[in-house]
Amino acid sequence: MRIISSAEIAAALSYPALVDALADAFRSDVTVPLRHHHPIPQAAGVPEAMLLLMPAWTPPGDGAFVGTKLVSVYPGNGAKGLPSIYGSYVLCNGETGAPLAILDGTMLTVWRTACASALASRYLSRPDASHMVMVGAGALAPHLIRAHAAIRPIRHVTLWNRSREKANALAEGLGRTVPGVSIAVAGDLQAAVEEADIVTCATISSSPIVSGDWLKPGAHLDLVGGYTPAMREADDAAVTRASLFVDTRTGGLKEAGDIVDPIRRGLIGEADVKADLFDLTRGIHPGRGSAEEITLFKSVGTALEDLAAAMLVWRSLPV
Known part of the structure; x- marks a missing residue:
């Protein structure tokens, strides 16, 4: 399984290419279940945290993919000098379920949101x-x-x-x-x-x-x-x-x-x-x-x- 850094993501993408890829995806039959929200209790006085799971997959066949973004939101991290949001993206082979890569979820998100x-x-x-x-x-x-x-x-x-x-x-x-x-x-x-x-x-x-x-x-x-x-x-x-x-x-x-x-x-x-x-x-x-x-x-x-x-x-x- 490959680990793909934020720098590798930025080097691999261009804005026109990703805009076109998004257009193709919205025209396709990608399955997108409802986003999962799971509250995570914290110590007294610390804001409640949240785990978000965002799965999606392409239709079956050659070249199919399954992916899930995992996002943790910890509002209390500011007091510790840490980011409040962390994200990772797990990309898997859609035919076998075998994991292919873990991508930096933060970089992936800013690119796809902008595009x-x-x-x-x-x-x-x-x-x-x-x-x-x-x-x-x-x-x-x-x-x-x-x-x-x-x-x-x-x-x-x-x-x-x-x-x-x-x-x-x-x-x-x-x-x-x-x-x-x-x-x-x-x-x-x-x-x-x-x-x-x-x-x-x-x-x-x-x-x-x-x-x-x-x-x-x-x-x-x-x-x-x-x-x-x-x-x-x-x-x-x-x-x-x-x-x-x-x-x-x-x-x-x-x-x-x-x-x-x-x-x-x-x-x-x-x-x-x-x-x-x-x-x-x-x-x-x-x-x-x-x-x-x-x-x-x-x-x-x-x-x-x-x-x-x-x-x-x-x-x-x-x-």
């Missing part, structure tokens, strides 16, 4: 989109910028983060790795969003950061960070003003606060979600309908994306 947003952008953003606003400066941010730039002619990126110091650090790093794209740090988020063709949010905010009133006609809003029903990155105006899309209906209608909360309060209904990535990639829904349409894509992630990324890594590595 899922880029895949949605292929259908939902304007083809001439050139100005992107990145809200958040965490580990996902540089991948989201590079992935969107692989799909659309992005020429200018404006960064915004609650900590301007982190935004400045991200800008400095991106300036060396994203050629042909100007990078700026915004002090006024509203002014930046009002000029943006694509607005991407990757935060852990529990209250809205971006207002729908700021979005110009034709804008595309990409919401990545919120992963529970209690989290919001965009306000009600964004949700009611935009055409709504999700990565999967299963996840988007149960786990995405930006969708679940407005439904619960009667502002929108489930039918207002026009399509998911299955519908878009299979041509069931065409995506953006006009140059002036405002679109919103909410991603919560799916094991299908992890499996597609792991398969691409495995097939790209030298024998």
